[in-house]
Amino acid sequence: xxxxxxxxxxxxxxxxxxxxxxxxxxxxxxxxxxxxxxxxxxxxxxxxxxxxxxxxxxxxxxxxxxxxxxxxxxxxxxxxxxxxxxxxxxxxxxxxxxxxxxxxxxxxxxxxxxxxxxxxxxxxxxxxxxxxxxxxxxxxxxxxxxxxxxxxxxxxxxxxxxxxxxxxxxxxxxxxxxxxxxxxxxxxxxxxxxxxxxxxxxxxxxxxxxxxxxxxxxxxxxxxxxxxxxxxxxxxxxxxxxxxxxxxxxxxxxxxxxxxxxxxxxxxxxxxxxxxxxxxxxxxxxxxxxxxxxxxxxxxxxxxxxxxxxxxxxxxxxxxxxxxxxxxxxxxxxxxxxxxxxxxxxxxxxxxxxxxxxxxxxxxxxxxxxxxxxxxxxxxxxxxxxxxxxxxxxxxxxxxxxxxxxxxxxxxxxxxxxxxxxxxxxxxxxxxxxxxxxxxxxxxxxxxxxx
Numbered sequence: 001x002x003x004x005x006x007x008x009x010x011x012x013x014x015x016x017x018x019x020x021x022x023x024x025x026x027x028x029x030x031x032x033x034x035x036x037x038x039x040x041x042x043x044x045x046x047x048x049x050x051x052x053x054x055x056x057x058x059x060x061x062x063x064x065x066x067x068x069x070x071x072x073x074x075x076x077x078x079x080x081x082x083x084x085x086x087x088x089x090x091x092x093x094x095x096x097x098x099x100x101x102x103x104x105x106x107x108x109x110x111x112x113x114x115x116x117x118x119x120x121x122x123x124x125x126x127x128x129x130x131x132x133x134x135x136x137x138x139x140x141x142x143x144x145x146x147x148x149x150x151x152x153x154x155x156x157x158x159x160x161x162x163x164x165x166x167x168x169x170x171x172x173x174x175x176x177x178x179x180x181x182x183x184x185x186x187x188x189x190x191x192x193x194x195x196x197x198x199x200x201x202x203x204x205x206x207x208x209x210x211x212x213x214x215x216x217x218x219x220x221x222x223x224x225x226x227x228x229x230x231x232x233x234x235x236x237x238x239x240x241x242x243x244x245x246x247x248x249x250x251x252x253x254x255x256x257x258x259x260x261x262x263x264x265x266x267x268x269x270x271x272x273x274x275x276x277x278x279x280x281x282x283x284x285x286x287x288x289x290x291x292x293x294x295x296x297x298x299x300x301x302x303x304x305x306x307x308x309x310x311x312x313x314x315x316x317x318x319x320x321x322x323x324x325x326x327x328x329x330x331x332x333x334x335x336x337x338x339x340x341x342x343x344x345x346x347x348x349x350x351x352x353x354x355x356x357x358x359x360x361x362x363x364x365x366x367x368x369x370x371x372x373x374x375x376x377x378x379x380x381x382x383x384x385x386x387x388x389x390x391x392x393x394x395x396x397x398x399x400x401x402x403x404x405x406x407x408x409x410x411x412x413x414x415x416x417x418x419x420x421x422x423x424x425x426x427x428x429x430x431x432x433x434x435x436x437x438x439x440x441x442x443x444x445x446x447x448x449x450x451x
Contacts, residue, residue: 001048001451003028009450010052014233016442019077026081026151033097034083034147050451053167054079054444055152056159056227057419058410059236060354062381066221067284067348068242068301070355073223074443075231080150080163084171087143094126097149107134107142125161128216129168132201136210137183140176155266157411162224166447169198192244195225219281231446238359242301252443253365257427258419261435263391265415277412283344286336290327321349347384367405374406387413402434
């Protein structure tokens with residue numbers, strides 16, 4: 001197994017050949033660190049496996065997934081290189097070759113620490129995955145040596161944390177042979193279910209009979225995991241959520257390229273930043289609760305509520321969104337002003353509606369429509385959602401001034417990154433003056449087992 005061989009396999013699966021040298025270096029880094037691990041007397045340890053786990057680029061669908069809305073996403077050509085082998089003692093040892101940091105834990109021991117986590121930072125995500133799998137699949141043999149390295153910018157809105165969750169989960173699911181167990185087969189019937197389950201590891205929710213816990217403390221959805229596990233190289237994928245359902249896969253015109261620039265402000269999901277992120281999610285739950293209080297049929301998501309046929313107080317049919325606006329005007333929810341709930345509803349409705357328009361524009365190669373849609377989305381993320389900072393606003397505006405035909409920020413907000421769409425032949429010359437950290441991104445393949 002070599003970095004060159006793994007990179008070649010990844011390109012065969014659809015990665016842009018321009019990424020070959022970078023991926024060779026990334027896998028060489030992981031393999032060289034893996035070679036320094038202590039020898040093992042476990043016969044299975046000779047069987048070494050490798051994975052590629054990409055980050056996520058959100059084109060449209062900001063903060064819609066957890067409320068049952070739609071998104072348009074793709075996998076980035078940057079992500080995690082992962083190499084792993086079995087170990088007999090039940091210990092999970094994870095080494096980050098780039099950070100030169102490691103973590104050792106016994107998954108079963110982490111169950112006892114659910115309310116008092118012993119790990120922080122990237123290690124906490126690893127511990128949460130190990131704990132959840134040990135809780136849901138008792139008795140499984142998870143012992144594994146795992147070495148990882150990522151070329152994703154950290155805390156930049158590209159789902160580096162979700163990619164880490166998926167990377168560790170994929171290795172431990174393989175190590176524990178979980179896919180042949182009854183608990184897995186009863187709850188996870190395909191790749192979309194698998195993505196949904198991994199999302200529940202983060203947000204702590206139960207998935208079918210697979211009981212949840214505290215997760216990592218963020219109340220997000222499964223958009224990231226859908227892109228990471230099910231993306232199609234050189235295509236954009238549209239999904240709806242709650243439950244996750246693939247809607248359409250549309251080829252990206254060969255003459256277009258994404259250019260992605262981190263804003264320089266880390267999109268942390270901890271402390272006050274996590275509170276701001278979770279409040280956006282809480283807003284949709286407040287709206288759903290207002291709806292369910294008056295409805296004879298309980299809606300599972302905000303989108304379900306808004307699309308159900310309803311009758312107003314006068315007996316006439318009324319659009320769900322109009323009825324919910326009436327409910328907001330009569331509401332008295334502690335901690336929420338009525339105009340804040342109206343803005344949250346307006347953003348959800350408008351952003352969700354952009355997905356089919358954007359899919360159609362991509363299919364037709366309509367740069368003008370994509371430019372309009374992205375400009376509207378960027379403006380409303382600031383005025384209605386309130387998750388933008390001066391740096392992301394300025395980057396999106398600068399991209400248009402430099403010739404990008406569409407541009408907007410993406411991810412959870414409060415920092416993160418901005419994408420721009422540019423004609424392929426001008427992508428490199430566009431990236432240099434836009435941002436020193438910008439990179440060209442052709443939609444790549446999903447989670448891929450390479451060896």
